[in-house]
Amino acid sequence: xxxxxxxxxxxxxxxxxxxxxxxxxxxxxxxxxxxxxxxxxxxxxxxxxxxxxxxxxxxxxxxxxxxxxxxxxxxxxxxxxxxxxxxxxxxxxxxxxxxxxxxxxxxxxxxxxxxxxxxxxxxxxxxxxxxxxxxxxxxxxxxxxxxxxxxxxxxxxxxxxxxxxx
Numbered sequence: 001x002x003x004x005x006x007x008x009x010x011x012x013x014x015x016x017x018x019x020x021x022x023x024x025x026x027x028x029x030x031x032x033x034x035x036x037x038x039x040x041x042x043x044x045x046x047x048x049x050x051x052x053x054x055x056x057x058x059x060x061x062x063x064x065x066x067x068x069x070x071x072x073x074x075x076x077x078x079x080x081x082x083x084x085x086x087x088x089x090x091x092x093x094x095x096x097x098x099x100x101x102x103x104x105x106x107x108x109x110x111x112x113x114x115x116x117x118x119x120x121x122x123x124x125x126x127x128x129x130x131x132x133x134x135x136x137x138x139x140x141x142x143x144x145x146x147x148x149x150x151x152x153x154x155x156x157x158x159x160x161x162x163x164x165x166x
Contacts, residue, residue, distance in 0.1 A: 023095035030098040031111075038087070038114025041123050048123040050083060053110045058083045059130035062162075064116040064150070067135055069097025075133075076101070076109045082130065084109045087116040117150070120158055127164045 019027060036053075040046040050060055059082045066072040066086035076084045086109055088094050094111050101109055112119065134150065 019092055019095050022099060023092055026098040026102065027091070027095045030102060031094075034098060034101065034109070035094065035111040035113060038112050038116075038119050041112070042114075042118055048119075050085065050110070054083045054108065056083070058108075060085065060128065061131040061133060062087060062116070062120075062124070062129055063133040063135065065135040066093065066097060066111075068093045069100050071135060072097055072109065073100035073104060073106065076106050077104055080106075080108055082108065085112060086110070087112045087114070087119060089114060117155060117158070120162055124162050126161050129162050130164055132159050132163065 036046060041048045051057055061082055062085045063072055063075075064087050066088045067090065069086065072084065072086045076082075086094075086097060088097075088111070091113065094113055097109070097111060100106075
């Protein structure tokens with residue numbers, strides 16, 4: 001008798017956190033326009049379509065683990081001709097990034113809430129990204145947690161396959 005395969009071990013632990021009043025306001029105001037759930041993209045409820053999201057064709061960079069969004073907003077401001085997809089599981093961080101984007105008037109960032117690995121594997125076409133940025137990739141210091149680390153050979157191969165040549 002064969003055993004059913006184990007589901008993949010996530011590289012993150014999703015903790016729901018309370019949003020501050022400002023973050024909640026930002027979420028309610030800008031998430032419907034600027035944010036999407038990875039689960040909806042994976043299920044097909046919503047298409048993965050960066051050209052439609054940004055209204056243009058431009059080099060596309062995926063940022064994994066954008067945290068509170070300070071670096072993401074700064075990098076997007078420094079490269080307005082590049083589109084950025086910020087993938088994060090931490091809702092207060094996404095809300096904070098929404099506030100930063102609104103304050104700076106940036107329109108070249110779309111936020112995705114959920115698992116970046118599943119998104120890369122199932123929806124991002126090969127050779128479609130100009131770059132991938134990974135912020136704080138290995139927050140698992142204990143040896144028993146190494147299996148959760150994002151940067152492992154399988155992930156590197158997957159990420160590399162999604163990068164455009166050159």
